[in-house]
Amino acid sequence: MDKVLSVENFTLSIIVANRAGALSRVTGLFSRRGYNIDTLTVSPMVEDVTMSRIIMTSSGDEATRKQIIKQLDKLFDVKEVKLI
């Protein structure tokens, strides 16, 4: 995008399969596409131990934020992505 858009902070809730490599897939996506991770926490979900919830804060313009969500959605270990 050549348009200049304002950079904003936002928080994502990402539910991933509690499998080896799932976190790596998520963080790897951010580094290779040049997205920012500002903070990150991971914990198993109380209601379903086969899943983990990643809470991440990131920053970027609107186009970047939309791309991040769509790219995360494409990962097979990612079950749900929500902007919170």
Add this chain to the structure above:
Amino acid sequence: MKLNGAEILVETLIAHGVTDVFGFPGGTVINLYDALYDYQDQITHYLTCHEQGAAHAADGYARATGKTGVVIATSGPGATNLVTGIATAYLDSTPMVAITGNVASNLIGKDSFQEVDIVGITMPVTKHNYMVKHIEELEEIVREAFQIARSGRPGPVLIDIPKDVQQARCEFHGGKPKPLLPIASVREEALAAAAEMIDASERPFVYAGGGLISCSAGEALRVFAERIDAPVGLSIMGLTALDSRHPLKHGLTGMHGHYVASKMNADADLIIGIGVRFSDRATGSTSKYQEKTKIIHIDIDGAEIDKNIDSVISLVGDAAEILPRLTELVKRRENPTWIAQAELHRQEAKRLLAHEGEAQREQEQQSLLQQDEQQLLGQEGERRLEQRAPGTGFTPQSIIHMVRGFTTDDTVISTDVGQHQMWVAQEYDFCVPRTLLTSGGLGTMGFGMGAAIGASVARGSARTVLFTGDGSFHMNMNEFVTAVTYGLPIVVVIFNNGSLGMVRQWQNLFFNQRYSNTTLKRKTDYPKLAEAFGGVGYRATSLDELQAALDAAFAYDGPVMIECLIDINEQVFPIIPAGGSFDDMIVK
């Protein structure tokens, strides 16, 4: 029924209709190869010279058929040698399952012999990948891998199987392949909005790509384009989607796109992008690309929408489903003025390129006189430069046209990467989907030989043509040996200009003719090389010699190399410099 891991894997491959695999054995896949030995009447394994060639072969097999290609490699270097092949398939969205062995579970993480974290390495270039930790998961993982490889936007999936998992035994369930993951249907309102925008446009232009090949929507494209009477430009991945004899087809668009296609693309007030990702090679400057036009984007991958360009309307889904519905909704129309514009551009192109022949002859004379270059090439080079009589018309274009005289519409053409690739994309009149195998996204030099092998195998040892350059061919020419071994009738046409032509062209146009490391001082004798490998080879310096070589090659039941000596100063035109716009097009 209890089977070991290797047997479960092979049984599951068979259940998925796999009849041919490509690969190379090694320490951690001995068990798998032991199982393949038992199943050789059901699965043919093609042994290549290098794992990269096997990966490209599996990729070419998939591209030529739409079936999922399968490649096998051992751990460590075997696995890393696959990486370029997997990345090539990923960038061009080819369905492929790569199977690697790994060291036994108790040795993982110990930097054991031939241990490498191939799951970590290939994470960014696969749709998904797995390490199988328990034998009980194996069957389900293989089924899932095949499901993922072909669902939605296709792509490669890797399965890494430690040696002990291949040896362990468990119950085999003989499960059927999983159905492809469902693709959501496009809402009627979105389609109606798109149809309305198309009806309102004055100068609609269809830009279509590889997505149409993946979902076999070439025919749907033709019907749609005819209904709205819109000119069609294609990305290199979609070049075979429409028959070149169709009057609405204007061929390749983008950096080396045809003059008329680029001009119509630039003049359009609406671009309908179908199964394309508007890559930098297609658009150049994205801001200028969309400055004067609206864009409707149709693609199966929602993440492609608004990634590179902003669309006004987007339709996410299967083009084979969307296009017929959209065709129903749009008004049938004729655009005589708009279509006539293409004819005007065609006349312009003729005028602009009128003196090309003369200029080319002049250039050829010059190259003969360039003493420094002759010194660089050495005595052999001197001899070769002399062999090319200037003005004989032995140009890349005339070579491609002559080869075309020997092929049928459904002959698969494979290419490597560089000038020859663009010449083929511009000049060869592709008529049938899946007849062009080329590394469009990753731009992998060395792709073509393996891909040609895969395509030939997929089509029952069919005659296949590889167009390559002397630069690209040297990267994976070892696989010519594989074609000899299996008696595959692959005609390898080598454009030998003694240089890495595309980089040299950029050095010529943008780096003040500073030809850093692009002049090849090689002395490879291709006819002798072909013979040494067990094949046949010819050298052509004129169209008459080429004709004779092709007569022999197309009558021979095995692989043939034909070296064509072309001028080092031949360039690919038009060219739109990287990041430029249609206004920046250089035509000669």
